[in-house]
Amino acid sequence: MAEPIDFYFDFSSPYGYFMAEKIDALAAAHGRSVRWHPFLLGAVYKVTGEVPLPSKPLKGDYSKHDFERSARFLGLSCRIPEAFPIGTQIAARAFYWLDERDPVAARAFALAAYRAYFGEGRDISQETAVLDLAAAHGADRAGLAEALAGEAVRNRLKDECAQAIARGVFGSPFVIIDGEPFWGVDRIPQIERWLQTGGF
Amino acid sequence: MAEPIDFYFDFSSPYGYFMAEKIDALAAAHGRSVRWHPFLLGAVYKVTGEVPLPSKPLKGDYSKHDFERSARFLGLSCRIPEAFPIGTQIAARAFYWLDERDPVAARAFALAAYRAYFGEGRDISQETAVLDLAAAHGADRAGLAEALAGEAVRNRLKDECAQAIARGVFGSPFVIIDGEPFWGVDRIPQIERWLQTGGF
Numbered sequence: 001m002a003e004p005i006d007f008y009f010d011f012s013s014p015y016g017y018f019m020a021e022k023i024d025a026l027a028a029a030h031g032r033s034v035r036w037h038p039f040l041l042g043a044v045y046k047v048t049g050e051v052p053l054p055s056k057p058l059k060g061d062y063s064k065h066d067f068e069r070s071a072r073f074l075g076l077s078c079r080i081p082e083a084f085p086i087g088t089q090i091a092a093r094a095f096y097w098l099d100e101r102d103p104v105a106a107r108a109f110a111l112a113a114y115r116a117y118f119g120e121g122r123d124i125s126q127e128t129a130v131l132d133l134a135a136a137h138g139a140d141r142a143g144l145a146e147a148l149a150g151e152a153v154r155n156r157l158k159d160e161c162a163q164a165i166a167r168g169v170f171g172s173p174f175v176i177i178d179g180e181p182f183w184g185v186d187r188i189p190q191i192e193r194w195l196q197t198g199g200f
Numbered sequence: 201m202a203e204p205i206d207f208y209f210d211f212s213s214p215y216g217y218f219m220a221e222k223i224d225a226l227a228a229a230h231g232r233s234v235r236w237h238p239f240l241l242g243a244v245y246k247v248t249g250e251v252p253l254p255s256k257p258l259k260g261d262y263s264k265h266d267f268e269r270s271a272r273f274l275g276l277s278c279r280i281p282e283a284f285p286i287g288t289q290i291a292a293r294a295f296y297w298l299d300e301r302d303p304v305a306a307r308a309f310a311l312a313a314y315r316a317y318f319g320e321g322r323d324i325s326q327e328t329a330v331l332d333l334a335a336a337h338g339a340d341r342a343g344l345a346e347a348l349a350g351e352a353v354r355n356r357l358k359d360e361c362a363q364a365i366a367r368g369v370f371g372s373p374f375v376i377i378d379g380e381p382f383w384g385v386d387r388i389p390q391i392e393r394w395l396q397t398g399g400f
Contacts, residue, residue, distance in 0.1 A: 048257045057248045058370035062381055072400055073390050170258035181262055186386035190273050200272055 004033045008164050008174040010041040011088035011124060014067040015185040017114040018074050019173035022188060024107075030195035032177075036099075036110060038092035041085075041172055043161040048170055052085050070185065078118045086117075086125035093153035094130045096160065098139055109137045204233045208364050208374040210241040211288035211324060214267040215385040217314040218274050219373035222388060224307075230395035232377075236299075236310060238292035241285075241372055243361040248370055252285050270385065278318045286317075286325035293353035294330045296360065298339055309337045 005027050009016035020036075027034045045051065054060045064080055071078035091113050098106035112133050116122040122129055127148060135141040147153050164174075168181055175182045175191060180199065182191050193200055205227050209216035220236075227234045245251065254260045264280055271278035291313050298306035312333050316322040322329055327348060335341040347353050364374075368381055375382045375391060380399065382391050393400055 044258075048259065050256075050259075056250075056370075058244075058365070058368050059248065059250075059383075062368060062370065062383060065381070066383070069390065069400075073393065165258070168258050168262060170256075170262065181265070183259075183262060183266070184386070186384070189389070190269065193273065200269075 002032055003178060004035045006035050006037060006167075006176040008037045008039055008169045008172065008176075010172040011038060011091045011110075011113055011117065012085040013041065013172035014078055014080065014118060015070070016172040017078065017118050018071060018076055018185045019175070019188075020111055020114050021076055022074070022185070023173075023175065026188065026191065027195070032195065036095070036107060037160055037164065038088070038095045038110065038157075039161045039164045039169065039172075040089060040092065040157070042087075043158075044165055044170055047165055050170070054084065074185070079121060081117060081121040081123070083123055083125070086123065088125065089157060090127050090130045090148060091124050092160075093148060093157050094134050094139075094144060096156045097144055097147045097153050098134060098137075102138065105137045105139065109134050109139070112137065202232055203378060204235045206235050206237060206367075206376040208237045208239055208369045208372065208376075210372040211238060211291045211310075211313055211317065212285040213241065213372035214278055214280065214318060215270070216372040217278065217318050218271060218276055218385045219375070219388075220311055220314050221276055222274070222385070223373075223375065226388065226391065227395070232395065236295070236307060237360055237364060238288070238295045238310065238357075239361045239364045239369065239372075240289060240292065240357070242287075243358075244365055244370055247365055250370070254284065274385070279321060281317060281321040281323070283323055283325070286323065288325065289357060290327050290330045290348060291324050292360075293348055293357050294334050294339075294344060296356045297344055297347045297353050298334060298337070302338065305337045305339065309334050309339070312337065 007019065007023050009020060023034050053063045067080055068078055095106055095110055098109055113124050116129070116133060117124045124130060131141050131145055134144050167176065171183050173185055177191065177194055180194060207219065207223050209220060223234050253263045267280055268278055295306050295310055298309055313324050316329065316333060317324045324330060331341050331345055334344050367376065371383050373385055377391065377394055380394060
């Protein structure tokens with residue numbers, strides 16, 4: 001049985017969203033499953049000295065245009081919300097809390113959170129929005145609210161960010177297949193060939 | 201008659217090299233020609249505050265791996281030379297001097313310079329290497345050497361860099377089709393669809 005593919009993403013990353021819409025089917029077509037790992041680009045940028053894409057001179061303007069063009073190219077829709085980028089620690093902590101209880105619901109919550117943010121412009125940095133989305137996927141709303149106020153989910157997300165950095169993750173999306181790293185949704189063609197051929 | 205496609209590249213950029221191997225055939229398949237514009241990433245980075253990819257934490261190591269994997273994916277070969285990145289102002293100035301005299305020879309020189317650097321590890325930052333490559337493509341070696349010592353080719357390259365920045369070019373390769381900007385060799389699939397459909 002082949003090892004699952006690891007998929008790292010930040011909930012505020014449009015390219016991460018596009019990969020989230022594609023990665024499970026892509027992996028399944030080659031008999032592979034996927035482990036989802038939300039992380040915080042902010043935690044990575046503290047190590048790398050990077051700044052968020054939209055605030056970069058020249059590249060920032062291009063990126064906003066490329067986000068929406070790349071969505072159309074991939075058959076998806078994406079409108080960059082006015083509040084962008086946003087803090088995604090609450091959504092990421094909720095994901096891990098859900099994932100420990102019901103991995104299928106956690107996956108559905110993650111996709112729903114991405115679609116709410118990039119499809120409907122809902123501000124998923126807010127706890128209320130996160131609780132609504134989680135409850136819609138069967139979560140115990142009060143239990144999740146209590147967990148979000150505690151230390152355990154904070155520490156879990158901190159650990160996940162540290163592990164991501166230790167594995168060389170510096171951007172979103174980031175996919176690791178049998179140790180081979182792929183950064184960016186534009187690496188889908190290489191990922192497909194890698195899965196087909198076992199490496200090239 | 202459709203406008204030519206503009207192709208911006210730095211001679212020290214592996215992804216620029218890959219695009220140089222692909223762009224003319226890609227454009228020709230859709231009845232388009234290409235204007236080649238070598239520029240200096242260093243001049244752009246002065247404006248954007250960017251640093252060269254290989255010196256970035258985490259991303260630098262990934263990139264060196266991705267350069268060679270992307271080359272294999274595209275059916276090309278690429279070995280990153282020990283001296284990398286290098287200054288490419290002499291190669292770029294020589295290109296523009298050649299281009300004013302014989303655009304076909306200038307194009308052949310550019311591809312030969314890329315292949316010499318990324319294929320054979322020749323240090324094309326050196327004037328001797330540039331003169332050798334240009335002479336091999338029919339250039340008047342003494343005439344080019346004299347030009348490289350003068351002001352005209354320096355000013356031409358400065359103007360080209362300023363124009364690139366004014367058009368929003370922030371990386372290499374950068375392709376502009378009828379005003380639509382595409383950054384990166386991984387945008388080839390989007391470029392192909394754009395040329396097929398006139399936009400999407």
